Amino acid sequence: MHGDLISGGRGVVMGDGLRGGVGDGAVRAIAVPSSEFLSEGSCYTPPPCAIGATRILVKPNLGYPVGPPVTVGMGVLGAVVRSLRTASPGAEILIVEGVCSPVPLEVIAAKLGVHGLLDEGVRLLDADTLPMADYENVLPTPTRYRTMVAPRLLQEVDCRISVGAFKQTSLKATPLLSASLKNLYGLFPRDRYRARSAHSRGQLHRPSVPAILRDVYGCIGHWFDGGVVDATYLYDSPDWKPDRAKAGIAKNQVAFGSELVAVDLAACAATGLGPAPYLLDLKTLQEQGLLPYGRA
Secondary structure, eight states: OOOOOOOOSSSEEOOGGGBSSTTTOOBOEEEEEHHHHHSTTOOOOOOGGGTTOSEEEEEEOOOSSSOTTSSOOHHHHHHHHHHHHHHOTTOEEEEEEOOSSSSOHHHHHHHHTGGGGOBTTEEEEEGGGSOEEEEEOOSSSOSSOSEEEEETHHHHSSEEEEEEEEEEEEETTEEEEESTTGGGGGGSOHHHHOOSOTTSOGGGGSSOHHHHHHHHHHHTGGGOSEEEEEEEEEEEOSSSOSOOTTOEEEEEEEEEESSHHHHHHHHHHHHTOOOOHHHHHHHHHHHTTSSOSSOO
């Protein structure tokens, strides 16, 4: 298993039920105050596979032309990039996103301030334009997809990190949590998974987003070596709209760790939000040995 230990700072550390592979006792997620994460000596520790890596993929939530908490704060994303550069000074860091908007990625990135993070070794890539590959679902019983299509680049890098915003929307009076796992929706090509709108991935809402998130983890979520959730603010919307301005509630936490389910649950615990049922379902499958804790 990758990422045996996540440490640093004072915060919420998940209990035994969220610890690493069977019997290894590794802490897989922690939450700390945002100020500690954003400090000059950030407590963020990249996954071990980032050390000396040649290529690192960072998938942030940059899907809309609206700042935090709709998208990830540049302070959090910048702290991740700087820590990765320290871990591997010569690595090529690839910031990869597929937007959920008619506004192109380059325009969104300029508006949000992403270009301030780019240099000779840090590149921005549009996921929709990348070569694709099929990813087999490792779930014993897939919800809908036995395979899903996502960028081949996931297989070609040494380290993969999801940096999600912390959002709760509502559809038919049912809350939906979006964090580091739901963030991976942006890696699926819109021309393959669109429904009525060409700008979104409507096929991934059927039968429901929580149900499809099982397949997302089973196909590509377990490939990720680490996750970060910017829970400085909780985006809290009374309806399904994911890009409503001024919908933030201050929580002042950042969760990070070596496995996406544990990271998202750590963000919930640190902010007092009840754990999403789909996360608990995935956690149960992991504990039963039916689903890997991240990459094997």
